[in-house]
Amino acid sequence: MKDSKTKIVFNQEVAPACFRMVLSGPLDNFIIKPGQFIMLRLGMSYDPLLRRPFATHRFKTPEGFFLEIFYRVIGYGTHIMSHMLPGAELRLLGPLGKGFKFSDTLSTALIVAGGMGIVPLRGLIYSLAKSGIKNIQIFVGAKSTSQLLFLTEFQRMDIPVHCATEDGSSGYNGLVTELFHRFLDNHAFKADNHTVCFACGPRPMLAETARLSFIYQLPCQVSLESRMACGIGVCLGCAVKLKQQTHHDQDQKKYGRVCLEGPVFDAQEIQW
Ligand SMILES: Cc1cc2nc3c(=O)[nH]c(=O)nc-3n(C[C@H](O)[C@H](O)[C@H](O)COP(=O)(O)OP(=O)(O)OC[C@H]3O[C@@H](n4cnc5c(N)ncnc54)[C@H](O)[C@@H]3O)c2cc1C
Numbered sequence: 001m002k003d004s005k006t007k008i009v010f011n012q013e014v015a016p017a018c019f020r021m022v023l024s025g026p027l028d029n030f031i032i033k034p035g036q037f038i039m040l041r042l043g044m045s046y047d048p049l050l051r052r053p054f055a056t057h058r059f060k061t062p063e064g065f066f067l068e069i070f071y072r073v074i075g076y077g078t079h080i081m082s083h084m085l086p087g088a089e090l091r092l093l094g095p096l097g098k099g100f101k102f103s104d105t106l107s108t109a110l111i112v113a114g115g116m117g118i119v120p121l122r123g124l125i126y127s128l129a130k131s132g133i134k135n136i137q138i139f140v141g142a143k144s145t146s147q148l149l150f151l152t153e154f155q156r157m158d159i160p161v162h163c164a165t166e167d168g169s170s171g172y173n174g175l176v177t178e179l180f181h182r183f184l185d186n187h188a189f190k191a192d193n194h195t196v197c198f199a200c201g202p203r204p205m206l207a208e209t210a211r212l213s214f215i216y217q218l219p220c221q222v223s224l225e226s227r228m229a230c231g232i233g234v235c236l237g238c239a240v241k242l243k244q245q246t247h248h249d250q251d252q253k254k255y256g257r258v259c260l261e262g263p264v265f266d267a268q269e270i271q272w
């Protein structure tokens, strides 16, 4: 984990209230796995005091390595970010947390994303494709077509994308979990050791994906979001309840820190 100084080279709105930010800096040795994240300090003053967590993806051009962030403006910090200009400096802490895992024997990856949840999954999709995983199916949901990200990118990679929008403007009219459920039903889905579901999105969506994977006995990894103060396991502010009980007290639930034990957890580990 490093605390590095980076510079904004690009920061523009790419979809309603959704921005793409590109950072340059000492990134040659900055290796980040899909699902891991960074904490960004949004300026050199103490306002806002806390860093904000974001998924990121490193890419290379002839000019060197860059980090790419896609963020939705939802509050104070992201509003400040959306007004930052190229040349501004940002301190970055990372890579943090534990990412997605998959083995060489994986043959089918079912990706389920809600809203901005597609952002951390995009890096995973690149890794899966690079590792030669033949069958990748992407299920992505958003409120409306304008909020569906990376569709042409995935189509260019020849990966089937199943879309759901809540207003019916693209694909299935409803929730992405309903679409995913239909897929599992229609394919009379039978779990094998070579199929894994990877999901990221709002908590109710993840809870439903976890429920479906349990029914279909499908291994499922979920990337959770939680408000974070430190990002390094110290403040306990990001803890979520896990099902596993401690040895001392059978009624006591165990907690997992999203920033340290997560953000990626086994879906069946979480007390939803
Ligand atoms: C591991 C991880 C990776 C993330 N990756 C991305 C990403 O790639 N792109 C992206 O757009 N966002 C991502 N997020 C969420 C992002 O960190 C928050 O949207 C951001 O911190 C909000 O900051 P803010 O100051 O604008 O909001 P605030 O002003 O602090 O809060 C505004 C509202 O948003 C809610 N909120 C704030 N942070 C979170 C959170 N972490 N989880 C749930 N609700 C929250 C608050 O409760 C409040 O209602 C990620 C979060 C985590 C934990």
Ligand code: FES
Pocket: 227, 228, 229, 230, 231, 232, 233, 234, 235, 236, 237, 238, 239, 257, 258, 259, 260
């Ligand atoms: S954010 Fe402090 S322990 Fe996770």
